[in-house]
């Protein structure tokens with residue numbers, strides 16, 4: 408048994424490790440509704456999707472961790488219930504028998520300021536930053552980006568980052584409703600209040616992490632609520648400075664895959680540098696009884712997403728050498 412397992416690992420048939428993922432649960436104890444564009448949203452059902460996900464991840468007994476790609480709660484959650492609702496959802500994730508890594512999204516920030524949100528999600532940062540990295544095995548590093556680092560939501564009124572974001576939106580989006588893309592052309596349609604940017608300090612931090620990962624010959628998976636490639640996402644959902652972030656990422660060869668949420672219909676692309684981009688389908692938009700979650704088997708030369716329900720399975724191949 409032991410030797411046949413060893414052979415399987417040598418042949419790359421057994422993953423190095425696996426992890427679970429889910430995005431845009433956006434739970435609220437309110438009746439079903441629709442997005443601005445009319446897509447049905449099942450606010451009370453989404454917690455059932457999460458519960459089924461956790462049950463399945465635990466049953467597999469192989470996942471090293473789980474990543475929540477953001478928007479654990481919906482913006483329509485009554486604000487006097489925000490804290491308890493985020494706690495309730497975070498507690499559901501805690502039923503997973505292993506570490507859970509949370510990413511913040513716009514809907515989280517509609518509900519709670521960072522100072523209250525981050526402790527509930529066990530994101531430790533005295534400065535309320537929500538970016539961090541971890542290395543589950545020596546050959547891989549996961550980098551979680553804070554796509555709302557520069558944002559008009561989540562930071563206190565008058566905070567330098569709020570002011571920077573408001574000025575940016577004022578310059579880039581002439582509409583009174585800064586969530587409206589009306590009149591914005593092509594990729595400019597991302598300049599909306601429900602998106603945000605990676606700020607200068609975070610860019611410097613990311614540069615340092617990618618430099619270190621390169622030295623350690625680690626392959627890197629980037630995780631962010633906001634998508635980083637127009638090929639995998641609608642223009643309206645992209646990170647404001649996705650181009651700057653990708654320019655930095657492309658200076659290194661270690662980044663193999665970028666995973667995101669936010670654009671509920673999901674998407675997949677491979678960019679001109681061979682980096683895979685997979686945007687995850689939302690749990691919120693699963694009609695009752697259906698699901699959207701998955702897990703990933705990580706190998707030397709590929710990342711294999713195995714989806715349940717609306718999450719489509721995706722094989723993402725890359726060079727087995729970290730620096731190629």
Ligand SMILES: Nc1ccn([C@@H]2O[C@H](COP(=O)(O)O)[C@@H](O)[C@H]2O)c(=O)n1
Pocket residue numbers: 441442443444584586587588601643
């Ligand atoms: N094409 C769009 C999409 C959205 N908006 C505005 O954003 C708000 C949030 O959108 P949801 O998809 O979460 O419903 C929405 O209320 C609109 O203000 C838009 O203007 N045009």
Ligand SMILES: O=P(O)(O)OC[C@H](O)CO
Pocket residue numbers: 478513514601641643644669670671
């Ligand atoms: O975060 P939401 O739910 O407002 O949705 C964002 C849109 O899907 C972006 O296109």
